[in-house]
Amino acid sequence: MKHTLSEIEKIELEKLYQSFLNNDxxxxxxxxxxxxxxxxxxxxxxxxxICIKKAVKKGGYNLSNLLIAAILHDYYLxxxxxxxxxxxxxxxxxxYVANENAKKxxxxxxxxxxxILSHMWPLTPKSFPKSKEAxxxxxxxxxxxxxxxxxxxxxxxxxxxxYLREISxxx
Ligand SMILES: [Fe+2]
Ligand SMILES: [Fe+2]
Numbered sequence: 508m509k510h511t512l513s514e515i516e517k518i519e520l521e522k523l524y525q526s527f528l529n530n531d532x533x534x535x536x537x538x539x540x541x542x543x544x545x546x547x548x549x550x551x552x553x554x555x556x557i558c559i560k561k562a563v564k565k566g567g568y569n570l571s572n573l574l575i576a577a578i579l580h581d582y583y584l585x586x587x588x589x590x591x592x593x594x595x596x597x598x599x600x601x602x603y604v605a606n607e608n609a610k611k612x613x614x615x616x617x618x619x620x621x622x623i624l625s626h627m628w629p630l631t632p633k634s635f636p637k638s639k640e641a642x643x644x645x646x647x648x649x650x651x652x653x654x655x656x657x658x659x660x661x662x663x664x665x666x667x668x669x670y671l672r673e674i675s676x677x678x
Contacts, residue, residue: 510566517678520559520570524677527578528552532612539586542655547581549667550651552674554580557647559677562640569618573640574677576622579609580644599630 512520527533539547555577562568583604587593606623609615615623618638625636626644636645 510563512563512570516570520574521677523571523574524555524578527575528675533578533582535584536582539581539584540588541581542652545655545670546667549670549674550655551578551581553670554578554644554647554651556674556677557651558643561647562643568640568643572616572618572622573643575613575615576619576626576640577644577647579605579613579615579619580623580626580648581605582608582612582623584608598627602627602631602634 533548536548536551537546541547541550555574558573558577559570562570562573581601583601585593585604587597587601602624606620609623610620618640621634621638622636622641622644625631625634625641626648628634628636628645636642
């Protein structure tokens with residue numbers, strides 16, 4: 508059976524997405540470089556959009572938890588390139604930093620917390636993605652990061668505008 512969302516569900520999710528897109532805390536992610544050319548803001552909203560697309564198609568997901576967690580999964584707000592001690596263990600450490608920041612600035616639920624904490628598994632062996640939402644963020648994050656990494660040499664300023672246009676709405 509093909510799953511779709513009602514117009515009201517779409518409007519509600521879009522509203523939630525837009526509230527993060529223009530949030531002052533979230534805008535700080537634009538200053539965090541990622542995978543050479545990309546930045547944390549673009550990366551996170553890309554992950555969120557793909558997660559929602561896949562989840563709507565499959566059905567049975569908690570879409571608001573999924574959306575919030577996908578947007579906040581890399582909300583660690585530091586540039587590991589600028590500090591050797593941060594570079595060390597960044598892969599396994601940043602989910603915990605992102606979770607703490609997200610709890611402080613957005614008062615997230617425990618379900619959202621779990622998704623953020625497990626998004627780098629297996630680098631974080633103790634934080635296994637248990638929920639289907641966590642499994643999806645873990646998978647899509649890898650997908651987007653790999654794509655960004657492979658495209659990084661071709662990344663130019665004009666791509667940033669293109670990406671910003673792409674992420675400017677959820678649907
Ligand atoms: Fe991450
Ligand atoms: Fe990520």
